[in-house]
Amino acid sequence: MSENLLEVKDLHVQYNTDDAVVYALNGVSLNLKEGEKLGLVGETGAGKTTLALSVLRLLPKVGQIASGSISYKGEELLDKPESYMLGLRGRRVSMIFQDPMTSLNPVKSVGDQIREVLDLHFPQLTKEAKNEKVDQMLQLVGIPASRKNEFPHQFSGGMKQRVVIAMALISQPELLLADEPTTALDVTIQAQIMALMGQLKDRFNTAVLLITHDLGLVAEFCDTVAVIYSGCIVESGTVEDIFSGKNNHPYTKGLIGCIPDLSKDEDRLHPIPGHMADARTLPSGCPFADRCANAMDKCRKERPEAFSEGTHTVFCHLFDNMRGGV
Amino acid sequence: MDWLKYALKRLLMLIPVIICVTFILFVILSLAPGDVARMVLGADATAEQIAALNHEMGLDKPLLIRYVSYMLDAVRLDFGTSWTGNFDVLEEFSFRLPYTLLVSTLAICFAIAVGVPLGIASAIKQYSLLDYGCTFVVMLLFSMPAFWLGTMCQIFFCLMLRWLPVSGVGSWTCYILPTIILGANTLASMIRMSRTSMLDVIKMDYIRTARAKGNSQKDVILHHAIRNSLIPVVTQIGINFAGTIGGAVVTENIFAIPGIGSMLINAVKGRDVPVVMGTVIFITVIVGVINLIVDLVCALIDPRIDLAS
Structure with a gap:
């Protein structure tokens, strides 16, 4: 089995705003192997984007990594100087952002913006070689190379996201952090973009951390899944582990329950009642306890321990008696 | 050459702006109290002298006619001579600008x-x-x-x-x-x-x-x-x-x-x-x-x- 490419261990991240401390990540651990596709699933505000930005050390000024470790190919990123991160960002780890409408610089041509990655990380290439590569990459994402001198406002949303993907993958990175790459796009374009990402991922053998709230997308695209809630990973495993419906975390069950089943004649959707807890106070017990139908007294007092079966891990007190002697 | 076309269009649009500005100003200056001829000639000028100067400067004509004739001169870059200093306006202006x-x-x-x-x-x-x-x-x-x-x-x-x-x-x-x-x-x-x-x-x-x-x-x-x-x-x-x-x-x-x-x-x-x-x-x-x-x-x-x- 291949080595872990990315290992996040017990990561705590907080935002120190003027009026309060917001606890965005509370002890997140996850592993990503080379070439693997990991889906990070959770609702808005669960800390998905914070996690991706922490890996690149691009948190906004108020964000602070309080404790934990992020190791990349065995190197601890949190100890590295900024100069090391400059060589990592865009070269070995690339990121695709949620909103293609705003993530491109409006005053630079798309060709220039893609070539900039080469200028930064491959200064030894000649100008002709760089332009050649940009043309190839544009064609690879389905944009005629003749459009490289056009500006972002001349492209549609789906085309812009293709440009962003071209920009992220031209350096053939080892890891791609895709932060809701299709959320801002309509459904037909979504499928195209995901197919394109799948193709390019295979071509360059890039590992992908796909951040999304769309379980369907994860089931289709990913090898492994981590479910995040209120800054804690509540369940992780292979796609089969999660979608087999066996020993799921109540939150995951709720998420799967939200997908309407067209084979049944139902009028209503099944949302999870309530809202995510206020991130300004750290929960003492399970973060999901307040919304959980199966919550016990213990859930509000103690953080649940991991319950593992093979590749599948759940953090829930419901499985305490199944843990046995371990 | 988009920008050249645009520049020409914008310069043409200056014409109505200048007409508006000058017309408003011309009306205000004409309505302002006081008699220009009396100011030029001084307090002891006779009524005939004043009337003669007014006629010479064209001030006895209606406002609109005066405005149109001023603008027609201005188009030919003739901005007249100063009433108080007796200098050519364009000449003075090109010295001061x-x-x-x-x-x-x-x-x-x-x-x-x-x-x-x-x-x-x-x-x-x-x-x-x-x-x-x-x-x-x-x-x-x-x-x-x-x-x-x-x-x-x-x-x-x-x-x-x-x-x-x-x-x-x-x-x-x-x-x-x-x-x-x-x-x-x-x-x-x-x-x-x-x-x-x-x-x-x-x-x-x-x-x-x-x-x-x-x-x-x-x-x-x-x-x-x-x-x-x-x-x-x-x-x-x-x-x-x-x-x-x-x-x-x-x-x-x-x-x-x-x-x-x-x-x-x-x-x-x-x-x-x-x-x-x-x-x-x-x-x-x-x-x-x-x-x-x-x-x-x-x-x-x-x-x-x-x-x-």
Whole structure:
């Protein structure tokens, strides 16, 4: 089995705003192997984007990594100087952002913006070689190379996201952090973009951390899944582990329950009642306890321990008696 | 050649603007109380002399006819002669305009050269000593009127320290104080505008994208942020340039610079209609052309601006 490419261990991240401390990540651990596709699933505000930005050390000024470790190919990123991160960002780890409408610089041509990655990380290439590569990459994402001198406002949303993907993958990175790459796009374009990402991922053998709230997308695209809630990973495993419906975390069950089943004649959707807890106070017990139908007294007092079966891990007190002697 | 077509279109649009401005001004000047012929001839002129002069100057004709005949002359670049000074308006103007344009341009350049870097620096180092210092200077410059600041500087630098000449246009040192005084207001707005604009830009998603590509903080600012943050600043420069030409009226008087500002003041005092009208037409054209240049520069910086539509 291949080595872990990315290992996040017990990561705590907080935002120190003027009026309060917001606890965005509370002890997140996850592993990503080379070439693997990991889906990070959770609702808005669960800390998905914070996690991706922490890996690149691009948190906004108020964000602070309080404790934990992020190791990349065995190197601890949190100890590295900024100069090391400059060589990592865009070269070995690339990121695709949620909103293609705003993530491109409006005053630079798309060709220039893609070539900039080469200028930064491959200064030894000649100008002709760089332009050649940009043309190839544009064609690879389905944009005629003749459009490289056009500006972002001349492209549609789906085309812009293709440009962003071209920009992220031209350096053939080892890891791609895709932060809701299709959320801002309509459904037909979504499928195209995901197919394109799948193709390019295979071509360059890039590992992908796909951040999304769309379980369907994860089931289709990913090898492994981590479910995040209120800054804690509540369940992780292979796609089969999660979608087999066996020993799921109540939150995951709720998420799967939200997908309407067209084979049944139902009028209503099944949302999870309530809202995510206020991130300004750290929960003492399970973060999901307040919304959980199966919550016990213990859930509000103690953080649940991991319950593992093979590749599948759940953090829930419901499985305490199944843990046995371990 | 889109921009050339656009420029021509904009210059043509100046014509109705000039007609409006001159007509309103002409009406106001005609309605103002007092008899021009009596002012020219003095208190002891007889009624016949006054009537004769009025007839000679065409003042006994109806307002509209006078306006049309003035404009017809103006189109042929005949702006008449001054009623009080007996000089040709166009000739006088072409002598004085270079002084006004020089001082205004120097003032704007000074404000841009000092203000924009300061504004950008204080945005990058937000809440630093530099930032607070700049905010303080901006407040100070905005709240001090040019006539007061100018006089104070004259007393301090010229009379007490004797570093600079008090007034006139004898040497290049004469332009230092007028440039600073006339540019003070624009300097304040340049600092404020570029700071605000830079703060907006560095919050944008594409700045985060630029950092995620591996750009250093310096490269992000130089290659991605500055150009975007300059767009509103350039627009502001256009607005300020028009204001600066107006402000030159005050500054030229303080420092005894023979520009169009001091000519305009004297003309208004003396009810010298040809000089006032002529000056205002020139200023309108100059401001129009400056705004056109600003819009062309904006289009150069921002590809989203389409001059063709």
